[in-house]
Amino acid sequence: MKRIGVLLIVLLLALHLIGCGRKKEESNNFEFATWAAGAELTDLREIVDKVNEAAAGEYVIEIQSIPSDYYVKISTQIAGKHSPDFFWMTQELVSKYAELGAIANLTSQFNESERLKPEEYYEGVLASATYKEKYWGLPWIANPMLVYYNKTMFEQIGIKVPTPTDDWTWEEFIQIARELTGKENYKGESTYGYVVDGWPNIETFIWAGGGDVIGEDGKTILLDSNESLKGVGYLQTIIAEGLTPRYAEIASLGSNNVWFEKQRVGMYMGGLQDNFEEKVNKMSEEAKFEIGYAPMPVCDDGTSWSFDWTASTVMKKDLEGNKLAYKALEDLTLAFFEWKVAPPVKNSVENVVKIAPLKDKAIETIEFTLLGARSANYVPEWSDINDKLWYNLYVKLLNDPTFDYKTEMKSIAEYSRGKIAARK
Amino acid sequence: MRKQSAGFLFILPWLIGLVLFTLAPMIAAVYISLTDWTIVGEANFIGFDNYTHLFQSEEFYKSLWVTVRYALLAIPLIIATSLAISVMLDKGHKGVGIFRVVYYMPAIVSGVAVAIVFKWILDPNFGLINSILTFFNIKGPDWLYDPDWVLPSYLIMAVWGAGGSILTYLAALKDIPQDLYGAAMIDGAGTLQKVRFITVPMMTPIIFYNLIIGIIGAFRKFTDAYVLGGAGKEGNFIMVYLYEQAFNHYNMGYATALAWVLFAIILTLTIIVNATKKYWVHT
Amino acid sequence: MSFVKSQKPNSLYISNEKIRFRKIAWYVSLIIGSFIMLLPFLWMISTSFKLEDDIFSIPIKWFPDKITLDNFKRAFEVVPILKYMSNTLFIAVGKIFGEVFISAMAAYGFSRFKFRGRNFLFMVLLATMMLPYEVTMIPTFIVWSNLGLTDNYTPLILPAYFGAASFIFFLRMYFETFPASYEEAAIIDGANYLQIFRKIFLPLSKPALITIALWAFMGTWNDLLGQLIYINSTEKLTIQLGLASFSSMTGEVFWGPLMAASLLALLPIIALLLYAQKYFVEGVKMTGVKG
Numbered sequence: 001m002k003r004i005g006v007l008l009i010v011l012l013l014a015l016h017l018i019g020c021g022r023k024k025e026e027s028n029n030f031e032f033a034t035w036a037a038g039a040e041l042t043d044l045r046e047i048v049d050k051v052n053e054a055a056a057g058e059y060v061i062e063i064q065s066i067p068s069d070y071y072v073k074i075s076t077q078i079a080g081k082h083s084p085d086f087f088w089m090t091q092e093l094v095s096k097y098a099e100l101g102a103i104a105n106l107t108s109q110f111n112e113s114e115r116l117k118p119e120e121y122y123e124g125v126l127a128s129a130t131y132k133e134k135y136w137g138l139p140w141i142a143n144p145m146l147v148y149y150n151k152t153m154f155e156q157i158g159i160k161v162p163t164p165t166d167d168w169t170w171e172e173f174i175q176i177a178r179e180l181t182g183k184e185n186y187k188g189e190s191t192y193g194y195v196v197d198g199w200p201n202i203e204t205f206i207w208a209g210g211g212d213v214i215g216e217d218g219k220t221i222l223l224d225s226n227e228s229l230k231g232v233g234y235l236q237t238i239i240a241e242g243l244t245p246r247y248a249e250i251a252s253l254g255s256n257n258v259w260f261e262k263q264r265v266g267m268y269m270g271g272l273q274d275n276f277e278e279k280v281n282k283m284s285e286e287a288k289f290e291i292g293y294a295p296m297p298v299c300d301d302g303t304s305w306s307f308d309w310t311a312s313t314v315m316k317k318d319l320e321g322n323k324l325a326y327k328a329l330e331d332l333t334l335a336f337f338e339w340k341v342a343p344p345v346k347n348s349v350e351n352v353v354k355i356a357p358l359k360d361k362a363i364e365t366i367e368f369t370l371l372g373a374r375s376a377n378y379v380p381e382w383s384d385i386n387d388k389l390w391y392n393l394y395v396k397l398l399n400d401p402t403f404d405y406k407t408e409m410k411s412i413a414e415y416s417r418g419k420i421a422a423r424k
Numbered sequence: 425m426r427k428q429s430a431g432f433l434f435i436l437p438w439l440i441g442l443v444l445f446t447l448a449p450m451i452a453a454v455y456i457s458l459t460d461w462t463i464v465g466e467a468n469f470i471g472f473d474n475y476t477h478l479f480q481s482e483e484f485y486k487s488l489w490v491t492v493r494y495a496l497l498a499i500p501l502i503i504a505t506s507l508a509i510s511v512m513l514d515k516g517h518k519g520v521g522i523f524r525v526v527y528y529m530p531a532i533v534s535g536v537a538v539a540i541v542f543k544w545i546l547d548p549n550f551g552l553i554n555s556i557l558t559f560f561n562i563k564g565p566d567w568l569y570d571p572d573w574v575l576p577s578y579l580i581m582a583v584w585g586a587g588g589s590i591l592t593y594l595a596a597l598k599d600i601p602q603d604l605y606g607a608a609m610i611d612g613a614g615t616l617q618k619v620r621f622i623t624v625p626m627m628t629p630i631i632f633y634n635l636i637i638g639i640i641g642a643f644r645k646f647t648d649a650y651v652l653g654g655a656g657k658e659g660n661f662i663m664v665y666l667y668e669q670a671f672n673h674y675n676m677g678y679a680t681a682l683a684w685v686l687f688a689i690i691l692t693l694t695i696i697v698n699a700t701k702k703y704w705v706h707t
Numbered sequence: 708m709s710f711v712k713s714q715k716p717n718s719l720y721i722s723n724e725k726i727r728f729r730k731i732a733w734y735v736s737l738i739i740g741s742f743i744m745l746l747p748f749l750w751m752i753s754t755s756f757k758l759e760d761d762i763f764s765i766p767i768k769w770f771p772d773k774i775t776l777d778n779f780k781r782a783f784e785v786v787p788i789l790k791y792m793s794n795t796l797f798i799a800v801g802k803i804f805g806e807v808f809i810s811a812m813a814a815y816g817f818s819r820f821k822f823r824g825r826n827f828l829f830m831v832l833l834a835t836m837m838l839p840y841e842v843t844m845i846p847t848f849i850v851w852s853n854l855g856l857t858d859n860y861t862p863l864i865l866p867a868y869f870g871a872a873s874f875i876f877f878l879r880m881y882f883e884t885f886p887a888s889y890e891e892a893a894i895i896d897g898a899n900y901l902q903i904f905r906k907i908f909l910p911l912s913k914p915a916l917i918t919i920a921l922w923a924f925m926g927t928w929n930d931l932l933g934q935l936i937y938i939n940s941t942e943k944l945t946i947q948l949g950l951a952s953f954s955s956m957t958g959e960v961f962w963g964p965l966m967a968a969s970l971l972a973l974l975p976i977i978a979l980l981l982y983a984q985k986y987f988v989e990g991v992k993m994t995g996v997k998g
Binding site: 069071072075076078079096097100101102247248249251252383384387391395399 | 462463464465466543547548549550551566569570655657668671672673674
């Protein structure tokens with residue numbers, strides 16, 4: 001009896017294995033890898049189905065969902081010469097994959113296209129898919145940072161609220177944070193002005209002083225300039241004066257945004273993906289509050305930047321110059337613009353309200369913010385530099401506001417110069 | 425002669441698998457460690473550069489130190505705890521089956537889920553441990569947020585998960601002839617003496633097994649450390665460092681060299697432990 | 708040979724009162740320990756029945772004000788949990804026979820025979836456990852993908868039929884606790900080695916075999932990286948990959964549905980454990996040998 005059972009299992013196995021032999025690869029079949037999973041994947045599938053329908057058999061796009069360890073799988077597939085034809089890529093990695101020759105250069109097709117031109121994109125957003133003056137991907141989402149504030153709390157304390165396109169400075173921002181700190185919320189819990197726990201990222205503060213990590217040429221390190229040092233000084237002030245909850249305390253509520261939702265902080269720098277409006281709608285009457293929107297404070301050099309996170313869809317190297325593949329990629333990207341906030345192209349702000357109706361009150365700020373949206377000037381060595389900025393600088397400041405950040409920034413700057421000089 | 429070939433035949437399937445599935449990737453890994461391979465780019469032969477860099481890297485020594493300290497404390501702690509639990513669970517009292525399942529539970533959840541729950545247990549402000557301490561008017565430490573308390577945090581997690589090896593002990597405890605205990609009882613031995621002179625010696629092959637597995641496990645500690653980290657990079661175990669080099673920085677050549685160094689360390693320790701086997705492992 | 712199970716030697720020397728006291732102490736300490744062991748599970752259970760707002764409330768609410776089944780509903784909407792569980796079950800069942808039987812064979816070979824190169828080969832076996840999977844993963848993937856076997860369960864199942872090093876190691880140490888007299892008697896009766904292995908060693912090591920079967924099952928059930936690398940199609944995904952879908956790339960985690968789904972994913976293992984544990988109560992070896 002037992003032996004028959006074992007035999008059955010082996011047989012079943014063999015049958016199954018034969019059943020899933022290799023799929024035939026056809027040249028008009030494109031595999032598209034995405035980190036979307038769960039509910040997001042369901043939405044995405046609908047979009048891809050529509051694109052396939054419109055293509056009417058000219059090409060077919062198939063989805064490969066990678067719910068975890070996305071880049072481990074992507075890079076493994078590339079190494080095994082089984083790269084997906086298109087895949088999403090975050091802005092920090094574009095330069096690395098481009099430098100290593102793993103993704104296609106889209107420049108000429110992008111420039112020649114009539115349907116989606118480089119000029120249509122917000123400049124700062126497109127820069128995140130640009131490396132060495134060439135285009136390596138089509139951005140499909142822009143997620144710039146803006147300031148959400150608790151209007152109810154501001155009015156109770158008697159603080160003048162910023163306007164949707166305010167030109168407030170960092171000094172003014174910090175002053176407001178001071179006034180919000182140490183008050184009581186509706187539950188009698190003590191409040192803070194603002195919350196910092198690694199988010200907003202260090203770039204935001206470095207820019208605040210008018211500085212930057214790396215210059216636009218992708219070579220010059222500006223991290224130890226006086227402007228950069230001054231910018232991190234703002235971060236130091238916020239931590240030292242206790243305008244933010246203690247670092248060890250923040251995760252206690254789950255994550256930093258919960259502090260804003262529970263009215264423990266008055267201001268929060270977040271992206272468009274933060275769905276505070278939806279959450280507030282679901283709250284009990286006493287827990288509800290009115291959300292206000294303001295752009296990021298103006299940097300000391302008068303520029304007004306908002307850190308933006310953009311993802312692009314990139315194409316595998318082997319398909320470089322392939323017309324059909326580019327068309328499919330373009331169709332896919334155009335379809336994404338109807339799906340996610342904010343679309344990274346100009347003149348589409350009205351889409352934001354269509355996609356996310358609850359953001360209607362934020363629209364003026366969003367439009368303003370998108371114009372100044374940008375990312376850092378990423379280079380292939382970014383992951384190493386970023387590691388140092390996080391572990392050796394940011395974390396140390398969070399734990400100890402008296403930390404000598406200036407010396408550390410100078411030493412990270414030297415380290416970064418060495419890394420970039422060693423590039424082959 | 426007959427005995428020779430028969431033994432070889434029994435291990436043959438494993439040997440074939442070794443050649444087919446394990447040896448080739450290991451040889452490939454030797455070569456990769458001598459290149460600057462970035463996974464998605466070309467691999468250029470660079471000789472022993474990765475190894476040279478590695479032995480000059482402060483981060484390597486730091487992560488090795490974190491790992492060694494953890495291994496030294498966690499391995500004996502885990503063995504002692506799980507052995508003690510197993511002896512208790514080897515009784516025939518009513519309901520012991522349920523206890524066996526309960527004490528084994530920590531081993532059935534994947535590392536990520538454990539890490540998430542411990543993040544909450546060790547939370548400095550509202551975490552379970554500090555809440556209990558507050559109840560007794562003691563101010564608890566910042567655990568993972570304080571460099572000095574990161575190692576104790578990981579030891580707590582290790583002890584909590586010690587039940588994972590009770591199955592190995594329970595299986596072996598069943599094989600201790602009951603008449604040995606009977607004889608000891610007649611000689612007037614107490615419970616502790618019975619454990620010391622009968623249980624532990626009879627269990628030594630399984631303790632040996634758990635010791636080797638413990639060494640490998642401690643040096644390859646990864647999942648919870650990767651999820652939780654720890655202040656001052658005290659949670660940066662050598663495997664976390666390796667993983668980040670490989671998949672965040674795409675320095676696969678360097679990471680593979682690191683893997684071979686780790687391999688050499690574990691192998692050396694295993695050979696040493698193996699050499700002591702004849703002095704303490706009962707056969 | 709035979710073992711005579713001694714009859715309650717305790718009663719000869721220790722008073723009933725002392726026995727009762729020991730029994731109570733035994734229960735009390737184990738119950739306290741159980742509470743600690745179960746804490747994370749209690750939290751999982753409690754979280755999966757909570758409203759989103761209550762999950763991180765302070766102080767922690769073990770019993771939420773309002774119990775909701777919403778999380779389970781959402782979990783099923785987001786991820787085809789049953790489908791993913793059955794996919795994983797397929798892989799696990801496919802592997803288990805090979806991992807247990809072939810490993811036992813190799814362990815028997817290593818522990819009961821002396822042959823040239825045995826100790827060296829055993830060291831090689833141990834060594835294969837020491838090189839991190841992370842660095843051999845990609846070369847292995849390249850081999851399978853050249854064979855055209857990606858998006859397929861073959862790379863996940865087939866290697867199991869060549870044994871698993873850690874199981875072989877465990878069973879070897881376990882077999883070493885068996886006295887030599889076991890097979891000596893059988894050889895006198897004219898049995899060959901395969902018969903000794905099948906008729907004596909396998910039945911006698913039921914607790915150990917059940918242990919590794921459990922490990923094999925759990926190993927498959929909790930594996931993420933291996934399955935992630937080899938499976939592409941959404942309909943072929945496994946339960947751990949399904950669970951990963953509850954946290955997004957941006958770090959947002961849907962705690963309620965995640966805990967609800969994790970809880971469901973644990974049920975098969977707990978059931979298996981409850982079933983398997985009875986084998987540790989029986990003293991298999993004691994009753995198995997007549998001599």
